Amino acid sequence: MRLAVMGAGIVGLTTAAGFAELGHTVDCCDIDTGKVGQLARGLVPYREPDLEALISRHAAAGHLRFSSDPERLAAEAEVIFLAVGTPAGDDGLMRLEPLWAAVDRLGEWMGGRRTIVVKSTVPVGTADRLEARLRARLPERCELFVASVPEFMREGQAVRDFFEPARVVIGSDDAETFAIVERLYGALPAPIVATDRRSAELAKLAANAHLAVKMSFANEMAALAEQTGADYPAIARILGLDPRIGSEYLGAGLGFGGSCLPKDARALVRLADEAGAPQTLVAAAIRANATLPLRMIRKLEAALSWPSRRKVALLGLAFKPGTDDMREAPSVRLAQELLRRHPGISLTAYDPAASQAMKRALPSAVRLYGSAEAALRGADAAILVTEWPEFGRIRAEEFRSWMNRPILLDGRNALDADALNGSGVVCIGVGRLPANSPDLSGAADESGRRAQNEEQGTGA
Numbered sequence: 001m002r003l004a005v006m007g008a009g010i011v012g013l014t015t016a017a018g019f020a021e022l023g024h025t026v027d028c029c030d031i032d033t034g035k036v037g038q039l040a041r042g043l044v045p046y047r048e049p050d051l052e053a054l055i056s057r058h059a060a061a062g063h064l065r066f067s068s069d070p071e072r073l074a075a076e077a078e079v080i081f082l083a084v085g086t087p088a089g090d091d092g093l094m095r096l097e098p099l100w101a102a103v104d105r106l107g108e109w110m111g112g113r114r115t116i117v118v119k120s121t122v123p124v125g126t127a128d129r130l131e132a133r134l135r136a137r138l139p140e141r142c143e144l145f146v147a148s149v150p151e152f153m154r155e156g157q158a159v160r161d162f163f164e165p166a167r168v169v170i171g172s173d174d175a176e177t178f179a180i181v182e183r184l185y186g187a188l189p190a191p192i193v194a195t196d197r198r199s200a201e202l203a204k205l206a207a208n209a210h211l212a213v214k215m216s217f218a219n220e221m222a223a224l225a226e227q228t229g230a231d232y233p234a235i236a237r238i239l240g241l242d243p244r245i246g247s248e249y250l251g252a253g254l255g256f257g258g259s260c261l262p263k264d265a266r267a268l269v270r271l272a273d274e275a276g277a278p279q280t281l282v283a284a285a286i287r288a289n290a291t292l293p294l295r296m297i298r299k300l301e302a303a304l305s306w307p308s309r310r311k312v313a314l315l316g317l318a319f320k321p322g323t324d325d326m327r328e329a330p331s332v333r334l335a336q337e338l339l340r341r342h343p344g345i346s347l348t349a350y351d352p353a354a355s356q357a358m359k360r361a362l363p364s365a366v367r368l369y370g371s372a373e374a375a376l377r378g379a380d381a382a383i384l385v386t387e388w389p390e391f392g393r394i395r396a397e398e399f400r401s402w403m404n405r406p407i408l409l410d411g412r413n414a415l416d417a418d419a420l421n422g423s424g425v426v427c428i429g430v431g432r433l434p435a436n437s438p439d440l441s442g443a444a445d446e447s448g449r450r451a452q453n454e455e456q457g458t459g460a
């Protein structure tokens, strides 16, 4: 089939390359001419496993083409996927202008039988509005079908999620539209859920909101474990072994970030308020998530007196491992808040996916280094922010020899705290038993004394 995709973000590119792999001819269009130029030269502007190889293979074979002009694809493609961004601000209002702009451009050129598939995450009722808007612009000879097929892929494993989705949701209000879309997605080994467009739209927001609620539950439970002398990792394992609960998204730490979960949760809360069915649980999950960087800072303050005179290393910056995406990354709030509360603190950082974009997202006072060792050298404490596997391979003696004082605040419970604590390193996890988090009063006293001496010019 001749297909087209509007929007060359992670979702658009993966959808385009995925359907090319399934034997279709796909045109991918983006208004960002720089990005289109890069893609035409075989460069994928995302750190996404397997995506570049898939794109180059099909681009070379002529099954996948990139352009910034929707004219040809609107005129030729039978099915057009809309995968433009739908960002939402703090007020939860989703910006649909990119979607309307894409639709309006398409409307100018479409004719014949055309199916529009909305992949972007949108407020409930958007597909209805979109259909009405397009119909008002279309020539009479055009037969239009509109489906809502929300996307559930995760960054860092988008290609795998495309080919092995947990489910495919086809929201359409008539059998013919459903049949057209089912012909495409039926090639994937996944249950297909047929529903109406509004339910498909709400299901997408509900799925992300549910994950947000689960993670905030995990984080609040971890805080309670700390206060009551219980061990959260053990609790998470116990909860996770119950198939009714499931083990995923119970990881406590610095909370959820990224370009979608936070914004979709905010969008759902706004939509629900407007609809008169408030989502108080989701709103509370968002609030709980926002407290986590400060919680971590309090731990640092307990471990280290005089933080304003200290050097603290951040290990990992991206919102999760496997990506260089800094959108709503907890590292940014953490760094901003640390610098605000402790002016004079020296912040160093290392992320295996370091990029210019990463540097731009952080306060300028954060010094980025090219290795964990360089960021940790002379540090009085380190906070593990993103659980890149390489941090788990740093040995206790390396922490001890590189750092001024080997105090590790493990914000993702990714390090082997028991082994490190037995080897002269202080490793404090999230929601861990006090037995696993050694008494810090000595460390705090000692480092406080040293800072005071330094301040008075008497040396350590």
Ligand SMILES: NC(=O)C1=CN([C@@H]2O[C@H](COP(=O)(O)OP(=O)(O)OC[C@H]3O[C@@H](n4cnc5c(N)ncnc54)[C@H](O)[C@@H]3O)[C@@H](O)[C@H]2O)C=CC1
Binding pocket: 006, 007, 008, 009, 010, 011, 012, 029, 030, 031, 032, 035, 083, 084, 085, 086, 098, 099, 101, 102, 103, 119, 120, 121, 122, 151, 152, 153, 154, 155, 259, 260
């Ligand atoms: N990133 C992810 O892992 C997932 C994202 N989603 C949803 O999918 C949608 C797209 O997400 P991303 O790929 O991350 O977005 P993105 O923001 O990274 O990329 C969107 C692309 O659309 C382009 N664009 C904007 N207006 C356009 C127009 N009028 N015509 C053509 N192109 C246009 C932009 O230049 C940009 O390259 C969003 O609604 C998002 O919530 C859903 C599931 C997963």
Ligand SMILES: O=C(O)[C@H]1O[C@H](OP(=O)(O)OP(=O)(O)OC[C@H]2O[C@@H](n3ccc(=O)[nH]c3=O)[C@H](O)[C@@H]2O)[C@H](O)[C@@H](O)[C@@H]1O
Binding pocket: 121, 151, 152, 153, 154, 155, 156, 208, 211, 215, 248, 249, 250, 251, 252, 253, 254, 255, 256, 257, 258, 259, 260, 261, 264, 319, 320
């Ligand atoms: O709508 C979207 O864009 C996507 O949003 C998320 O995918 P993604 O943003 O790639 O990120 P996740 O892997 O879900 O992680 C989100 C955040 O939760 C955090 N997290 C994850 C798991 C956990 O146990 N604890 C935890 O704090 C991660 O560190 C990260 O900051 C959803 O998982 C996808 O299904 C959805 O399609």
